[in-house]
Amino acid sequence: MNGTAVRPDKSKLYYPKMPRTWWLQKPAYLLFMLRELSSVFIAIFLIVFLVQIYQLTKGPEAYAAFVQKLSSPGWILFHIVALLFAVYHSVTWFESTAVVMPIKLGERELPRQLVFAVNIGAWIAVSAAILILFLALRS
Protein backbone atom coordinates (compact mmCIF):
# COMPACT_ATOMS: atom_id res chain seq x y z
CA MET A 1 0.00 0.00 0.00
CA ASN A 2 1.37 3.40 -0.87
CA GLY A 3 -1.24 5.28 1.16
CA THR A 4 -3.12 6.59 -1.88
CA ALA A 5 -6.88 6.31 -1.62
CA VAL A 6 -8.70 4.30 -4.25
CA ARG A 7 -10.58 6.77 -6.45
CA PRO A 8 -13.66 5.76 -8.39
CA ASP A 9 -13.76 6.41 -12.13
CA LYS A 10 -15.17 9.95 -12.29
CA SER A 11 -16.80 9.35 -15.66
CA LYS A 12 -18.99 6.69 -14.06
CA LEU A 13 -20.15 8.82 -11.15
CA TYR A 14 -23.52 10.50 -11.15
CA TYR A 15 -23.37 14.10 -9.95
CA PRO A 16 -26.78 15.11 -8.58
CA LYS A 17 -27.65 18.79 -9.00
CA MET A 18 -29.15 20.77 -6.18
CA PRO A 19 -32.60 21.96 -7.24
CA ARG A 20 -33.17 25.71 -7.31
CA THR A 21 -36.02 25.14 -4.89
CA TRP A 22 -33.80 23.49 -2.25
CA TRP A 23 -34.86 26.09 0.28
CA LEU A 24 -38.46 24.89 0.02
CA GLN A 25 -37.53 21.30 0.89
CA LYS A 26 -37.47 21.75 4.65
CA PRO A 27 -39.10 24.30 6.98
CA ALA A 28 -35.67 24.92 8.55
CA TYR A 29 -34.21 25.91 5.15
CA LEU A 30 -37.16 28.25 4.50
CA LEU A 31 -36.73 29.88 7.92
CA PHE A 32 -33.03 30.30 7.17
CA MET A 33 -33.81 32.03 3.87
CA LEU A 34 -36.34 34.27 5.60
CA ARG A 35 -33.65 35.23 8.12
CA GLU A 36 -31.34 36.14 5.24
CA LEU A 37 -34.16 38.05 3.52
CA SER A 38 -34.86 39.99 6.71
CA SER A 39 -31.63 41.93 6.20
CA VAL A 40 -33.02 43.39 2.94
CA PHE A 41 -36.05 44.81 4.76
CA ILE A 42 -33.89 46.08 7.62
CA ALA A 43 -31.52 47.76 5.12
CA ILE A 44 -34.44 49.49 3.35
CA PHE A 45 -35.81 50.60 6.73
CA LEU A 46 -32.43 52.09 7.65
CA ILE A 47 -32.20 53.98 4.34
CA VAL A 48 -35.70 55.41 4.91
CA PHE A 49 -34.70 56.30 8.47
CA LEU A 50 -31.56 58.09 7.27
CA VAL A 51 -33.59 60.03 4.70
CA GLN A 52 -36.01 60.94 7.50
CA ILE A 53 -33.14 62.35 9.59
CA TYR A 54 -31.86 64.22 6.54
CA GLN A 55 -35.33 65.75 6.07
CA LEU A 56 -35.14 66.94 9.66
CA THR A 57 -32.12 69.07 8.74
CA LYS A 58 -34.14 70.75 5.97
CA GLY A 59 -36.67 72.20 8.36
CA PRO A 60 -40.00 71.33 9.97
CA GLU A 61 -42.04 71.63 6.75
CA ALA A 62 -39.87 69.26 4.73
CA TYR A 63 -39.89 66.84 7.63
CA ALA A 64 -43.68 67.00 8.02
CA ALA A 65 -44.11 66.41 4.27
CA PHE A 66 -41.86 63.34 4.44
CA VAL A 67 -43.69 61.96 7.48
CA GLN A 68 -46.95 62.55 5.59
CA LYS A 69 -45.60 60.38 2.76
CA LEU A 70 -44.68 57.64 5.21
CA SER A 71 -48.24 57.52 6.54
CA SER A 72 -49.52 56.01 3.29
CA PRO A 73 -50.90 52.43 3.61
CA GLY A 74 -48.02 51.03 1.51
CA TRP A 75 -45.34 52.46 3.79
CA ILE A 76 -47.24 51.41 6.94
CA LEU A 77 -47.45 47.85 5.57
CA PHE A 78 -43.74 47.94 4.76
CA HIS A 79 -42.90 49.06 8.29
CA ILE A 80 -45.06 46.32 9.82
CA VAL A 81 -43.32 43.69 7.66
CA ALA A 82 -39.90 45.19 8.45
CA LEU A 83 -40.72 45.15 12.17
CA LEU A 84 -41.74 41.49 12.03
CA PHE A 85 -38.53 40.64 10.16
CA ALA A 86 -36.46 42.66 12.67
CA VAL A 87 -38.07 40.82 15.59
CA TYR A 88 -37.49 37.45 13.90
CA HIS A 89 -33.86 38.32 13.09
CA SER A 90 -33.23 39.52 16.65
CA VAL A 91 -34.72 36.37 18.20
CA THR A 92 -32.56 34.11 16.00
CA TRP A 93 -29.55 36.30 16.82
CA PHE A 94 -30.10 35.83 20.56
CA GLU A 95 -30.68 32.11 20.00
CA SER A 96 -27.29 31.83 18.34
CA THR A 97 -25.48 33.86 21.02
CA ALA A 98 -25.24 30.92 23.42
CA VAL A 99 -24.06 28.68 20.59
CA VAL A 100 -21.34 31.06 19.47
CA MET A 101 -20.18 32.22 22.88
CA PRO A 102 -20.91 29.71 25.61
CA ILE A 103 -20.87 31.24 29.09
CA LYS A 104 -19.26 29.27 31.87
CA LEU A 105 -20.14 29.63 35.52
CA GLY A 106 -17.31 27.87 37.31
CA GLU A 107 -16.98 24.43 35.72
CA ARG A 108 -20.47 24.36 34.23
CA GLU A 109 -21.62 25.80 30.92
CA LEU A 110 -24.85 27.76 31.30
CA PRO A 111 -27.82 26.14 29.53
CA ARG A 112 -28.48 27.71 26.13
CA GLN A 113 -32.13 28.37 26.97
CA LEU A 114 -31.07 30.41 30.01
CA VAL A 115 -28.62 32.53 27.99
CA PHE A 116 -31.35 33.04 25.38
CA ALA A 117 -33.90 34.01 28.07
CA VAL A 118 -31.50 36.50 29.71
CA ASN A 119 -30.75 38.10 26.32
CA ILE A 120 -34.44 38.37 25.46
CA GLY A 121 -35.16 39.80 28.92
CA ALA A 122 -32.44 42.44 28.53
CA TRP A 123 -33.71 43.28 25.03
CA ILE A 124 -37.28 43.77 26.29
CA ALA A 125 -36.03 45.89 29.23
CA VAL A 126 -33.95 48.18 26.97
CA SER A 127 -36.82 48.48 24.45
CA ALA A 128 -39.25 49.34 27.26
CA ALA A 129 -36.82 51.96 28.63
CA ILE A 130 -36.51 53.59 25.18
CA LEU A 131 -40.30 53.55 24.75
CA ILE A 132 -40.84 55.16 28.18
CA LEU A 133 -38.21 57.80 27.38
CA PHE A 134 -39.86 58.47 24.00
CA LEU A 135 -43.32 58.82 25.55
CA ALA A 136 -41.96 61.05 28.34
CA LEU A 137 -40.27 63.37 25.81
CA ARG A 138 -43.45 63.59 23.71
CA SER A 139 -45.70 64.58 26.59
Added chain:
Amino acid sequence: MAEPTVTLKVTRYRPGKDSAPTLQSYSVPYRQDWVVLDALNHIKDQIDGTLSYRWSCRMGVCGSCGMMVNGVPKLTCAAFLRDYHGQEIRVEPLVNFPIIRDLVIDMNDFMDKLKSVKSWLVRKVEKPVTEGEYRQTPAELEKFHQFTQCINCMLCYAACPVYGLEPEFLGPAAIALAYRYNMDSRDQGRDQRQELLGSHHGVWECTFVGECSEVCPKHVDPAAAIQRSKVDLAKDWFKSMLLPWGTR
Protein backbone atom coordinates in the same frame (compact mmCIF):
# COMPACT_ATOMS: atom_id res chain seq x y z
CA MET B 1 -53.05 -13.88 8.53
CA ALA B 2 -50.66 -12.33 6.03
CA GLU B 3 -47.57 -10.72 7.48
CA PRO B 4 -47.73 -6.90 7.43
CA THR B 5 -45.43 -5.32 4.89
CA VAL B 6 -43.90 -1.93 4.20
CA THR B 7 -42.89 -0.47 0.84
CA LEU B 8 -39.36 0.83 0.44
CA LYS B 9 -38.59 3.03 -2.54
CA VAL B 10 -34.87 2.70 -3.06
CA THR B 11 -32.55 4.63 -5.39
CA ARG B 12 -31.02 2.49 -8.14
CA TYR B 13 -28.14 3.73 -10.22
CA ARG B 14 -26.04 1.30 -12.20
CA PRO B 15 -23.09 3.07 -13.82
CA GLY B 16 -22.76 2.39 -17.50
CA LYS B 17 -26.37 1.20 -17.64
CA ASP B 18 -28.45 4.05 -16.17
CA SER B 19 -28.06 7.64 -17.23
CA ALA B 20 -29.72 8.88 -14.02
CA PRO B 21 -30.84 7.34 -10.73
CA THR B 22 -34.37 5.95 -10.48
CA LEU B 23 -36.48 4.74 -7.57
CA GLN B 24 -37.36 1.07 -7.31
CA SER B 25 -40.09 -0.25 -5.00
CA TYR B 26 -39.62 -3.25 -2.77
CA SER B 27 -42.13 -4.77 -0.40
CA VAL B 28 -40.51 -6.02 2.80
CA PRO B 29 -41.92 -7.47 6.02
CA TYR B 30 -42.87 -4.86 8.59
CA ARG B 31 -41.37 -5.67 11.97
CA GLN B 32 -41.47 -3.47 15.04
CA ASP B 33 -37.82 -4.00 15.88
CA TRP B 34 -36.45 -3.59 12.35
CA VAL B 35 -34.51 -0.57 11.25
CA VAL B 36 -34.25 0.62 7.64
CA LEU B 37 -30.89 -1.16 7.36
CA ASP B 38 -32.59 -4.46 8.29
CA ALA B 39 -35.08 -3.89 5.50
CA LEU B 40 -32.25 -3.18 3.04
CA ASN B 41 -30.45 -6.34 4.18
CA HIS B 42 -33.69 -8.27 3.63
CA ILE B 43 -33.91 -6.90 0.08
CA LYS B 44 -30.28 -7.79 -0.59
CA ASP B 45 -30.64 -11.31 0.87
CA GLN B 46 -34.13 -12.28 -0.31
CA ILE B 47 -35.29 -10.07 -3.17
CA ASP B 48 -32.53 -8.38 -5.15
CA GLY B 49 -28.89 -9.24 -4.57
CA THR B 50 -27.71 -6.50 -6.94
CA LEU B 51 -28.60 -3.66 -4.53
CA SER B 52 -25.48 -1.85 -3.29
CA TYR B 53 -25.11 0.12 -0.07
CA ARG B 54 -22.62 0.53 2.76
CA TRP B 55 -22.95 -0.61 6.32
CA SER B 56 -20.72 -2.06 8.96
CA CYS B 57 -21.28 -1.98 12.73
CA ARG B 58 -25.09 -1.79 12.82
CA MET B 59 -24.93 0.04 16.14
CA GLY B 60 -24.52 3.72 15.33
CA VAL B 61 -20.78 3.83 15.83
CA CYS B 62 -19.07 3.32 12.46
CA GLY B 63 -21.01 5.95 10.49
CA SER B 64 -21.08 3.83 7.31
CA CYS B 65 -24.82 3.44 6.76
CA GLY B 66 -25.79 7.11 6.41
CA MET B 67 -28.51 7.61 3.79
CA MET B 68 -31.46 9.88 3.10
CA VAL B 69 -34.60 8.41 4.65
CA ASN B 70 -37.68 10.27 3.45
CA GLY B 71 -35.44 13.20 2.58
CA VAL B 72 -33.65 13.40 5.94
CA PRO B 73 -30.01 12.32 6.44
CA LYS B 74 -30.09 9.38 8.88
CA LEU B 75 -28.03 6.47 10.05
CA THR B 76 -30.18 3.66 8.64
CA CYS B 77 -29.16 1.43 11.55
CA ALA B 78 -30.93 3.88 13.88
CA ALA B 79 -34.00 4.64 11.73
CA PHE B 80 -36.77 2.31 12.95
CA LEU B 81 -39.47 1.18 10.53
CA ARG B 82 -42.03 1.82 13.29
CA ASP B 83 -41.24 5.55 13.15
CA TYR B 84 -42.52 5.55 9.55
CA HIS B 85 -45.58 3.43 10.25
CA GLY B 86 -48.20 3.67 7.52
CA GLN B 87 -45.84 5.52 5.17
CA GLU B 88 -43.81 4.53 2.16
CA ILE B 89 -40.12 4.81 3.02
CA ARG B 90 -37.88 6.50 0.47
CA VAL B 91 -34.24 5.51 0.81
CA GLU B 92 -31.75 7.53 -1.22
CA PRO B 93 -27.99 8.08 -1.13
CA LEU B 94 -26.73 11.02 0.93
CA VAL B 95 -27.31 14.19 -1.07
CA ASN B 96 -24.51 16.61 -2.02
CA PHE B 97 -22.20 13.71 -2.95
CA PRO B 98 -21.56 12.00 -6.31
CA ILE B 99 -23.19 8.57 -6.56
CA ILE B 100 -20.97 5.58 -7.33
CA ARG B 101 -23.76 3.02 -7.47
CA ASP B 102 -27.27 2.71 -5.98
CA LEU B 103 -26.94 4.00 -2.39
CA VAL B 104 -23.15 4.23 -2.39
CA ILE B 105 -21.67 7.71 -2.53
CA ASP B 106 -18.14 8.87 -3.30
CA MET B 107 -16.71 10.10 0.01
CA ASN B 108 -13.23 10.98 -1.22
CA ASP B 109 -13.90 14.72 -1.11
CA PHE B 110 -14.79 14.48 2.57
CA MET B 111 -11.77 12.29 3.31
CA ASP B 112 -9.47 14.80 1.61
CA LYS B 113 -10.96 17.63 3.66
CA LEU B 114 -10.63 15.67 6.87
CA LYS B 115 -6.96 15.15 6.09
CA SER B 116 -6.43 18.78 5.11
CA VAL B 117 -7.43 20.07 8.57
CA LYS B 118 -4.93 17.72 10.23
CA SER B 119 -7.49 15.94 12.38
CA TRP B 120 -4.87 14.47 14.66
CA LEU B 121 -2.52 15.73 17.37
CA VAL B 122 0.18 17.90 15.83
CA ARG B 123 3.33 18.40 17.89
CA LYS B 124 6.19 20.73 17.07
CA VAL B 125 8.57 18.08 18.37
CA GLU B 126 7.25 14.59 19.05
CA LYS B 127 8.43 13.19 22.34
CA PRO B 128 9.58 9.58 22.41
CA VAL B 129 7.12 6.94 23.62
CA THR B 130 9.47 6.15 26.52
CA GLU B 131 8.74 9.60 27.98
CA GLY B 132 5.11 8.59 28.44
CA GLU B 133 1.78 10.00 27.32
CA TYR B 134 0.77 13.64 26.93
CA ARG B 135 -1.17 14.27 30.11
CA GLN B 136 -4.38 16.22 30.33
CA THR B 137 -6.73 17.24 33.15
CA PRO B 138 -10.45 16.39 33.08
CA ALA B 139 -11.18 20.14 32.75
CA GLU B 140 -8.95 20.37 29.67
CA LEU B 141 -10.70 17.34 28.16
CA GLU B 142 -14.11 18.82 28.89
CA LYS B 143 -13.34 21.81 26.62
CA PHE B 144 -13.50 19.68 23.48
CA HIS B 145 -14.97 16.35 24.55
CA GLN B 146 -18.29 16.86 22.76
CA PHE B 147 -16.50 17.38 19.45
CA THR B 148 -14.61 14.08 19.77
CA GLN B 149 -17.86 12.20 19.25
CA CYS B 150 -17.84 12.69 15.45
CA ILE B 151 -18.08 9.34 13.64
CA ASN B 152 -17.49 10.79 10.15
CA CYS B 153 -20.92 9.68 8.96
CA MET B 154 -21.23 12.74 6.70
CA LEU B 155 -24.90 13.31 7.54
CA CYS B 156 -23.96 16.92 8.29
CA TYR B 157 -22.62 17.37 4.75
CA ALA B 158 -25.91 16.06 3.36
CA ALA B 159 -27.82 18.54 5.54
CA CYS B 160 -25.64 21.51 4.59
CA PRO B 161 -26.97 23.49 1.60
CA VAL B 162 -23.77 25.56 1.56
CA TYR B 163 -21.75 22.41 0.82
CA GLY B 164 -24.32 21.48 -1.83
CA LEU B 165 -23.92 24.86 -3.51
CA GLU B 166 -20.18 25.30 -2.89
CA PRO B 167 -18.47 21.89 -2.91
CA GLU B 168 -15.15 23.59 -2.10
CA PHE B 169 -16.46 24.50 1.37
CA LEU B 170 -14.54 22.58 4.05
CA GLY B 171 -17.83 21.59 5.60
CA PRO B 172 -19.20 20.91 9.08
CA ALA B 173 -17.43 17.72 10.23
CA ALA B 174 -13.94 18.72 9.03
CA ILE B 175 -14.25 22.11 10.75
CA ALA B 176 -15.67 20.53 13.92
CA LEU B 177 -12.68 18.19 14.06
CA ALA B 178 -10.25 21.02 13.36
CA TYR B 179 -11.84 22.91 16.26
CA ARG B 180 -11.64 19.78 18.42
CA TYR B 181 -7.87 19.52 17.90
CA ASN B 182 -7.37 23.28 18.25
CA MET B 183 -9.01 23.08 21.68
CA ASP B 184 -6.92 20.10 22.73
CA SER B 185 -4.27 21.13 25.27
CA ARG B 186 -1.86 18.49 23.87
CA ASP B 187 -1.99 19.88 20.32
CA GLN B 188 0.36 22.46 18.80
CA GLY B 189 -1.00 22.61 15.26
CA ARG B 190 -3.48 25.47 15.72
CA ASP B 191 -1.66 27.95 13.46
CA GLN B 192 -1.58 25.46 10.58
CA ARG B 193 -5.30 24.76 10.88
CA GLN B 194 -6.29 28.41 11.38
CA GLU B 195 -4.76 29.28 8.03
CA LEU B 196 -7.09 26.81 6.33
CA LEU B 197 -10.12 27.61 8.50
CA GLY B 198 -9.70 31.30 7.72
CA SER B 199 -9.24 30.73 3.99
CA HIS B 200 -11.83 31.43 1.30
CA HIS B 201 -13.31 27.94 1.61
CA GLY B 202 -13.12 27.84 5.38
CA VAL B 203 -15.50 28.89 8.13
CA TRP B 204 -16.61 32.17 6.51
CA GLU B 205 -18.57 30.29 3.86
CA CYS B 206 -20.88 29.00 6.58
CA THR B 207 -24.08 31.04 6.79
CA PHE B 208 -25.26 29.24 9.92
CA VAL B 209 -28.18 27.29 8.52
CA GLY B 210 -27.70 25.04 11.55
CA GLU B 211 -29.07 21.84 10.03
CA CYS B 212 -25.71 20.06 10.41
CA SER B 213 -26.20 20.03 14.17
CA GLU B 214 -29.85 19.03 13.88
CA VAL B 215 -29.07 15.84 11.95
CA CYS B 216 -25.89 14.86 13.83
CA PRO B 217 -26.57 11.44 15.40
CA LYS B 218 -23.87 12.04 18.02
CA HIS B 219 -24.86 15.61 19.02
CA VAL B 220 -21.45 16.92 18.05
CA ASP B 221 -22.91 20.33 17.15
CA PRO B 222 -20.67 21.24 14.20
CA ALA B 223 -22.56 24.53 13.77
CA ALA B 224 -21.29 25.64 17.19
CA ALA B 225 -17.72 24.59 16.34
CA ILE B 226 -17.85 26.63 13.11
CA GLN B 227 -19.24 29.76 14.77
CA ARG B 228 -16.71 29.53 17.63
CA SER B 229 -13.93 29.14 15.05
CA LYS B 230 -15.17 32.37 13.45
CA VAL B 231 -14.86 34.12 16.83
CA ASP B 232 -11.35 32.69 17.32
CA LEU B 233 -10.28 33.81 13.85
CA ALA B 234 -11.67 37.29 14.45
CA LYS B 235 -9.75 37.47 17.75
CA ASP B 236 -6.58 36.31 15.96
CA TRP B 237 -7.05 39.05 13.37
CA PHE B 238 -7.50 41.77 15.99
CA LYS B 239 -4.48 40.51 17.89
CA SER B 240 -2.35 40.54 14.75
CA MET B 241 -3.51 44.12 14.08
CA LEU B 242 -2.93 45.39 17.60
CA LEU B 243 0.18 43.35 18.32
CA PRO B 244 1.76 42.80 14.89
CA TRP B 245 5.13 42.09 16.50
CA GLY B 246 3.85 39.41 18.86
CA THR B 247 2.94 35.86 18.21
CA ARG B 248 -0.61 34.65 18.67
